[in-house]
Amino acid sequence: MPITPDQQAEIDAQRGESRQTLRATVPGMEAHLYKAHEVLDHGFVRVIDYMGDDSAIVQAARVSYGRGTKAVQNDAGLIRYLMRHWHSTPFEMCEIKLHVKLPVFVARQWIRHRTANVNEYSARYSILDREFYIPAPDQLAAQSKQNNQGRGAVLEGEEAERVLRLLREDSTRAYDHYEEMLSQDGQQGLARELARMNLPANVYTQWYWKVDLHNLFHFLRLRADAHAQYEIRVYAEALCEVVADWVPLAYAAFEDYRMGGVQLSARGLDCLRRMLRGEEVNQDSSGMSAGEWREFKAIIDG
Template sequence: MFSTDQKSEIDAARAAWAETRRTVVPAAEEALYAPVPVLETGFVRLVDYMGGDAAIVQGARVSYGKGTRSTSDDRGLIRYLMRNRHTSPFELAVAKFHVRAPIFVTRQWFRHRTASINEYSARYSVLEKEFYFPRPEDIARQSASNKQGRGETLPPEAAQHVLDLLREDAGRCYDHYLEMLNQDEAGNVIDPDRPVVARELARMTLPVNVMTQFYWQINLWNLLHFLRLRADAHAQYEIRAYADAILGLVERWVPHTFEAFRDYMQEAALLSGPALRALRAVLAGQEVDLQASGLSKREVSELVAMLPEIGPRLRP
């Protein structure tokens, strides 16, 4: 995945220590620069960070003035801030990642507008021959119930056929790309008498599973928002793989925040007003008449999925 040059660059960066007066998080330092592989040909690396759990706590204490000086420990305060969605202290921590991912994944990724992005330019440089091909076990049918999701895995032969098509398309499109650029894979000119088509034009024939690279910088609150959506079961598997890798880095960098995120965002559930009223009636020992509850069928099934124990107490 990395050339020898890139590997020694990473090793050199990891070997260079310096003194700082800033907040240092040893576990983040340990992770710094090292690539975490994702989807075979992709990766995520933490390449810089600012602040940590301690900086979040300090930022919150500025707002509260002397008020909180001694009230609660750091973990408790972070959990309080997360539970009550006091977002501004979390904005004070920032992380920067280096990512390699297929274009169709970056198209979902960059819909999050609150980050700074520096992406490899295919107008300026030639894209490498790196594509994403799913593992056979990740090639699945269109879901019947979920219009934007996958169902069960394809039988091995059918999956192999899909892979053959994907590999054939990627290979031929990339060959044509190089042909238009009049260069071989090593970057040498093929025929000095033929013209070199502009890179910004030639690249238009590459499929969206070609790999691109970018630097991505985001504050912690916006990062958690991204992770809640993209590490979720409704997200496409491929971006979820990246979100999961980033979650692992977040856990090392800001462990208290990570734990609060899990409890109050990731595993938390939202009860609507009508659902809350139905639940209270059930807890009070009443049977709930669904038709009178104001809950739609879909909401009822979402409620039962969240609280299976409530099912028998609902009257259709």
């Protein structure tokens, strides 16, 4: 259970106080504010603040008061045009601030996205909670045989049990020893900044993460993708639902052009045109490597 009664009371208090503002507001986001969207076994995503809406994107694209830009074009069309032509700056005019609780190994992937603002819970300064990510049985996957960086079939029987037991026992023991080393009961007590090194990568941390919509879309394209590791993908999917409520027009364009869109190489485009003219094209005549051809076929065959 990721949210304690105390935390829930705090959330209720935050949601209880409404104020007047002249800024743009989005009812769909007001409904999300402060609430914890549960992810994995102890994680969550909470929207703490947001700036802008679909209109803010349009407004930035038109740069207020500009004359030549008053072409008759509706907002959805303009937003689709911006997305299609990689005009990224108008999407940067929207900003979101999140509170995220997540396992450390997920946090380490997440932080590779550098264009964001982060304040993480400090294990130098504070003591981490006894909370560890233990995969659900249906996520306990074997190493992929095709892909060095992927998962294969789900582990079964004794092997699955043994893995779960090891993960649980090692986490528990590591945390017991963490507390034992920190304890000042009859001893000096190890410094927090040192004791934390005993904790495994499935321990939960938390942070405030603030990012603009363009960079959030970039994050979602990579992390909500089918090839992303499951444990970060579930965070990305939770965020997709939030973004769809925040900027519905931009999110629809993102789904069409980024999540559902594909990139073809010059070589792939040439093959495609030949196929549309009725020519038979195979890997040999495509000029592609085996891997590229497989990916190309997957795209056009669906």
